[in-house]
Amino acid sequence: MLLWWWIVCFWGFIIPYNITSALGWSFHIREKYVKFITWLSRTIGNIGKRPVKVDTSEATQHHPVTIATLPHNRSFGTFKKEFQLSDACGFVTNGLQVIVEDHVTKCFTTEELTEWNFLARTRTGQEKMGVKHWILFCLSIVVRYSLFLFIRIPIGITGLLWLAGTMAVLGMLPQFSGRKKAEVYCTVVCSKILAASLTAVVKFEKEEYKPQCGGICVANHTSPMDIAMLACNNCFTLVGQRHGGFFGMLQKACDLAQKHIWFERSEAGQRSMVSERLKDHIQDGTNNPILIFPEGTCINNTSVFMFKKGCFELGSTIYPVVIKYDRAYSDPFWNSSQQNLLTYLFMLMTSWAVVCDIKYLEPTTIKEHETAIEFASRIKTAICREGGLVDLEWDGMIKRAMYDKSLQKTLQLNQEKYASLLDLHTFDEHNSEDIEHQEESWEDLEPRKRTVFTVGLSDQ
Structure with a gap:
């Protein structure tokens, strides 16, 4: 009975407070809470500190990137004899740099923080999770998934009810001089209540x-x-x-x-x-x-x-x-x-x-x-x-x-189709021997044969 009485009194304070705050009377409790969280994180120290990444733009100034190239003035037979596995290292390096320095696709994922905020969704596994870390992490879970939800869900429901109720009432009213102000007022109050729920x-x-x-x-x-x-x-x-x-x-x-x-x-x-x-x-x-x-x-x-x-x-x-x-x-x-x-x-x-x-x-x-x-x-x-x-x-x-599944399936089919063209076994041994003894230049060789030859060497 005492627990239910405490819950009713608690919600009876939280919901009216946020509504009055949305109406314009605020005691800045949320601002004080954020300041407290900031102070607490500084007091705890660098518990969630992650290793600082070196800016690649500065690093490349000391280690300039070289573009991998292959000579095109050698004959096909000469190139096949002189080819070494190290010739492909430059291309592999350039490819890895493109993947690592991708500034596009990483914009569609959560940004990695320099200091962990004890949220599971922002953890990358780089944190050194000792006993103290696990205790703080477990405490954060208890606070966020019990106390915070207990407070925020009723406020969010109140904001949604306010939105549906006020918009329904305004929609039934005829046009009058003060309706525009009423719409603005109801919308702003609803947004403030929803913001308070977060x-x-x-x-x-x-x-x-x-x-x-x-x-x-x-x-x-x-x-x-x-x-x-x-x-x-x-x-x-x-x-x-x-x-x-x-x-x-x-x-x-x-x-x-x-x-x-x-x-x-x-x-x-x-x-x-x-x-x-x-x-x-x-x-x-x-x-x-x-x-x-x-x-x-x-x-x-x-x-x-x-x-x-x-x-x-x-x-x-x-x-x-x-x-x-x-x-x-x-x-x-x-x-x-x-x-x-x-x-x-x-x-x-x-x-x-x-x-x-x-x-x-x-x-x-x-x-x-x-x-x-x-x-x-x-x-x-x-x-x-x-x-x-x-x-x-x-x-x-x-x-x-x-994230388009149909497009991903199409790309996979195209990749499989292209991979079939790169099968070294599509050429018979007679044609391969003729190509090896011909003194045609690397430039004159058909692109398909050049690609097949290069892939075949990498597979052997």
């Missing part, structure tokens, strides 16, 4: 550049929580892919009172439909600003991929925004190809906190004689510069190709 501490910089009605807000994309973080002080019209499951339920709840723009990537004609709806939306200066993530996919908050040009050719004012997470407290990256939204939210709720810095940049428009692609590149460069992110020119859709 113990999120959101800091905004340069709020004088906050997106205004009739404009387009563009930002780097890490996870769906970017929307909740940005909506803690503004209301947006969302543009994105239509989802199913729990994510789809949230989209339908948002559509009860607001007109968002959802599309299907697989359907033809969706691009033109989205473009028309965007043009119609920005023509009305009273509509909420549009929120778009031009990368088109989630990146692990270390880099920014190529921006799609669609929203940059509409002629509207662009409001760039930088979203930067502190990965020492949680892993904000959502890999939608490997985990659903509920799994991702559970992962965040069992983390220490979500610390997010949002910086508004000066709004800008397309310049005279500037193309939409150049305009998008200029905005992306500004976001990377202000956020300390790596500017990459790759298309984010490469992530979907990596």
Whole structure:
């Protein structure tokens, strides 16, 4: 009986506190908690310290990379006689360097921290797990999976009920002068409650550049929580892919009172439909600003991929925004190809906190004689510069190709087909002897035969 009384009193304090905090009365408890976690990690010391990696860009200055080459002025017979296994070492070295220094695919995985934060999902096995480490790790599991979930799940449910209830009520009301303010107020309160369920501490910089009605807000994309973080002080019209499951339920709840723009990537004609709806939306200066993530996919908050040009050719004012997470407290990256939204939210709720810095940049428009692609590149460069992110020119859709099972099967079939062409036994002994005694140059030899010969030597 006493336990149930304590639970009721505890929830009776936690939920009202977070609601009042979302309404504007805050005692900054979450900020104090994050400071306490920071102090505690410094007090413990370098328990989770990982070996520091040498920057390859500096290392290559002292050990320059040489490009492996083979002489092309020798005859086929001479090359076969003089070939040594060491001739392939240069090619192997170059290939390994390309794999290790891959700056693209590693953007679709969790970034490795220099100091372990005692989360199982960020452990790489490089930590020296002594008795003290195991004790602290087990204590962190008990705290995060019992106390934190006990507090955060009811707050998250409250935020979802607030979202569904307020949007349903506003959707049934007729248009009136104060409805727009009511939508903004309900959306901001809902976002703050959902942020509180993750113990999120959101800091905004340069709020004088906050997106205004009739404009387009563009930002780097890490996870769906970017929307909740940005909506803690503004209301947006969302543009994105239509989802199913729990994510789809949230989209339908948002559509009860607001007109968002959802599309299907697989359907033809969706691009033109989205473009028309965007043009119609920005023509009305009273509509909420549009929120778009031009990368088109989630990146692990270390880099920014190529921006799609669609929203940059509409002629509207662009409001760039930088979203930067502190990965020492949680892993904000959502890999939608490997985990659903509920799994991702559970992962965040069992983390220490979500610390997010949002910086508004000066709004800008397309310049005279500037193309939409150049305009998008200029905005992306500004976001990377202000956020300390790596500017990459790759298309984010490469992530979907990596996890596309049908594409992987097609690639495997193509690889098997190509491997069959490299079978040394496809040539009979008579042709091989003729080729060996011919004095034809290595350049004149057919590419297929050259490749077969090289692979055959490596197999022997």
